[in-house]
Amino acid sequence: MAGMPKPQFPFAEIVRLTETEEKAIAFAEDLRWRGEVACHRCGSVSISRLAHRPGRYRCHGCRKQFSVRTGTPMESSRLPVSVWLRGLWLILSSSKGISSLKLGEMLGIQQRSAWFLAHRVRAMMSWAVRAPISGETVELDEVYAGAPPRQRAGGGPTGAKPGRGPRRPLVLTAAARGGEARFKLIASHSRTEISAATSAMIRSANTVMRMRCPPMPS
Ligand SMILES: [Zn+2]
Structure with a gap:
């Protein structure tokens, strides 16, 4: 594919x-x-x-x-x-x-x-x-594969913060508000990799809101 x-x-x-x-x-x-x-x-x-x-x-x-x-x-x-x-x-x-x-x-x-x-x-x-997305506001979020469960509404597992071990694969998502979304699986949370994945997913945005992402070099 x-x-x-x-x-x-x-x-x-x-x-x-x-x-x-x-x-x-x-x-x-x-x-x-x-x-x-x-x-x-x-x-x-x-x-x-x-x-x-x-x-x-x-x-x-x-x-x-x-x-x-x-x-x-x-x-x-x-x-x-x-x-x-x-x-x-x-x-x-x-x-x-x-x-x-x-x-x-x-x-x-x-x-x-x-x-x-x-x-x-x-x-x-x-x-x-499909091609990278554009939007007024694009939200960038990260999920670590195998991170422990976070606190959920209405009970359920609580406690431990999501892990961010360097060995955990990362799923990076970019979602335009009210529009389309893209995601990428990357091997680590190194700034270089996140930065490359981000530019492959977002063509243009007035504001990129980083939800849980580490800060990136501008
Ligand atoms: Zn419902």
């Missing part, structure tokens, strides 16, 4: 991050919500975690339940989130494309399931290959 953001950390790392379904869900939640779980339907962040259904939440706004799968291609799939994330890594990291046969073998799933997964992942990610 030419032009796609290629993961620059080893497959062993994504295997570690998804070694249990619980860990995989936490990682997917971090990628999707950047630390603040929000209802897919109404956007409310007033939610509670369902004690007996790991990864499921109830929204206090619309009273409906949701999970990290809701509103994504994962919603209509029986494959575990861990398989989706590993599949995503494999697809992004193979520059010449990976066959559904090979993908199925690597993920331990049937070729038909692998074909479905690859098809949905490509559809979902196609926006990432």
